[in-house]
Amino acid sequence: MGSGTKKTAVIAMLGIMMCSVSVKAEESENWIPVFDDALSQATEISPVEVELGFTLANMYLWRGQKLGSDTSWMPYVTVSPDFEPLGNASFTYWADMTQHVEGDDNLEMDFVFDYTVEMMDLLALCCYDQNAAPEWANLLLDLSLSAGYINYYFPPTQDDSHEVYGSITFNKIPLNPSMAIYNDFGQGSGVWLEWGVSHAFDLKYFMLNVYSILGYNHRQWGKTSALSTIVYGASIPVPLGAHMKIEPFLSYSQRLERTFTDDDTDLVHDEWYGGFNYSISF
Numbered sequence: 001m002g003s004g005t006k007k008t009a010v011i012a013m014l015g016i017m018m019c020s021v022s023v024k025a026e027e028s029e030n031w032i033p034v035f036d037d038a039l040s041q042a043t044e045i046s047p048v049e050v051e052l053g054f055t056l057a058n059m060y061l062w063r064g065q066k067l068g069s070d071t072s073w074m075p076y077v078t079v080s081p082d083f084e085p086l087g088n089a090s091f092t093y094w095a096d097m098t099q100h101v102e103g104d105d106n107l108e109m110d111f112v113f114d115y116t117v118e119m120m121d122l123l124a125l126c127c128y129d130q131n132a133a134p135e136w137a138n139l140l141l142d143l144s145l146s147a148g149y150i151n152y153y154f155p156p157t158q159d160d161s162h163e164v165y166g167s168i169t170f171n172k173i174p175l176n177p178s179m180a181i182y183n184d185f186g187q188g189s190g191v192w193l194e195w196g197v198s199h200a201f202d203l204k205y206f207m208l209n210v211y212s213i214l215g216y217n218h219r220q221w222g223k224t225s226a227l228s229t230i231v232y233g234a235s236i237p238v239p240l241g242a243h244m245k246i247e248p249f250l251s252y253s254q255r256l257e258r259t260f261t262d263d264d265t266d267l268v269h270d271e272w273y274g275g276f277n278y279s280i281s282f
Contacts, residue, residue, distance in 0.1 A: 039243040039282040049080040050282055057275030060096050060107065063192060063215055064229035064253050065267040068107060072098040072275075085125060087117030109155065114148035142172040152186075161186030175199055182220075190220025210234045226257035228268065235277075243281055250274040 043049075054075040060068035076094040083089060092112040120130070120142050130138055150163040167180035175197040182192040198211035210233070217228040233251030240246060253271045 033241070036241040036243060039280070042282040043243075046282065047081070049082065051078040051080070051279055052076075052281075053277060053279030055275060055277050057273060059271070059273060060098055061253060061271055061273045063217070064231075064255060064271075066269065066271060067267065068096070068098045070098050072096055085118075085121035087115055087121075090114045090116075107154070107156065109153045111151040111153070112148060114146060116144055116146040119143045119145060139172045140170070142170070144169045144171060146180075150182075152188075159187060161188045163188075184220050188221045190222070191218040192216070192220050193218070206236055206238070208234060208236055228256055230254050230256060233273075245277075245279050247277040247279075248274075249276065 052075075054073060057072050057074070059066055059070070060072040060074070074094065074096050076092055078090050078092040080088055080090040090113070092110070092114070094110040094112065096107045096109075098107055120128075123141060128141075133141075144167075146165075146167045146169075148165055150165065151160060152163070153160045161184055163182045163184045163186075165180060165182040167178060169178040170176060176199065178194075178196045178198075180194045180196075182194075184190050184192070193216040194213055196211060196213040198209065201208040201210070211231075212233070213229075213231045214227065215229045215231070216226070218225040231251050231253045233249060235247050235249035237245055237247045251273050253273055255268045255270055
C-alpha cells in the first residue's frame with residue numbers, strides 16, 4: 001500500500017469516527033425496532049449468548065506484525081454459555097479473509113476457548129461483604145480473571161500453532177490496568193506479554209474509549225527477547241438499537257525493538273491501523 005493510499009485510508013477512518021459523534025445512544029434505540037424485537041425474542045429462548053460480527057480494517061496487524069497490507073475483513077462468531085456466578089465460557093471462531101495468497105482467500109483461522117470469572121462474584125459466595133470491606137480492598141479485589149486456549153490455523157500452508165493464556169484486569173482502579181501472558185507451545189514457540197491501560201470518556205453525545213498496550217516478545221516466532229511494540233488507540237462505540245453495535249477505531253502501533261526480524265521478514269514497523277467493528281448479539 002503506497003503512502004498516498006495509507007493517508008487516504010487514515011483520513012477516511014477519522015472521518016467515520018468524527019461522523020459517529022453526532023449519534024446519541026438514546027436515539028439509536030429507535031433505528032431498527034423490528035430487528036430489536038426479533039433479537040430480543042431470540043435472547044429469551046436461547047440457552048446461550050451468541051455474538052456475530054466482523055472487523056473491517058486497512059490491514060491485518062497482529063502484535064505489531066503487518067501480516068497483510070490489503071484491506072482486511074475479519075468475521076467471527078462467539079457462543080457463550082453462562083455459568084454465573086462461577087464465570088462465563090466462550091467459544092470463538094475467527095478468520096482473516098483477505099486475499100494474500102493467489103487463489104486462496106483464507107490467510108488464517110483461529111479457534112478460541114476462553115473462561116472468565118469475576119472475583120467479586122466468587123467472593124460473594126464466601127460471604128464477602130463489599131459494603132463492610134474497606135475501599136482499598138474493593139478496589140484491589142474487583143477484577144476479572146481470564147484463561148484460555150487459541151489454535152491458529154493457516155490454510156495456505158496447512159500449518160498451525162497453539163497458545164494458552166491468562167489475563168487479569170482491575171475494573172475499579174483508575175485506567176483499568178491489565179496484564180496478559182500468552183505461551184505459544186507450537187510452531188511459534190515463545191511467550192508474548194502485554195500490559196494495558198484504558199479509560200472510557202462520557203462526552204455527553206458519545207462515548208470515547210482510549211487505550212494503550214505495551215507488548216514484550218520472548219522468542220515467539222523468533223530468537224530474541226525485547227519490548228516489541230506500544231499501541232495507542234481510540235474507538236467510539238455506537239449502539240444500533242439494543243443488540244447491534246458499530247465501533248470505528250483508530251490506533252498507532254509503534255515498534256520499540258526489532259524482535260521479529262530473525263528470518264529477515266522485517267514485519268514490524270510503525271503503523272496506523274484503523275477501521276470499524278460491527279457486532280450483533282442475542
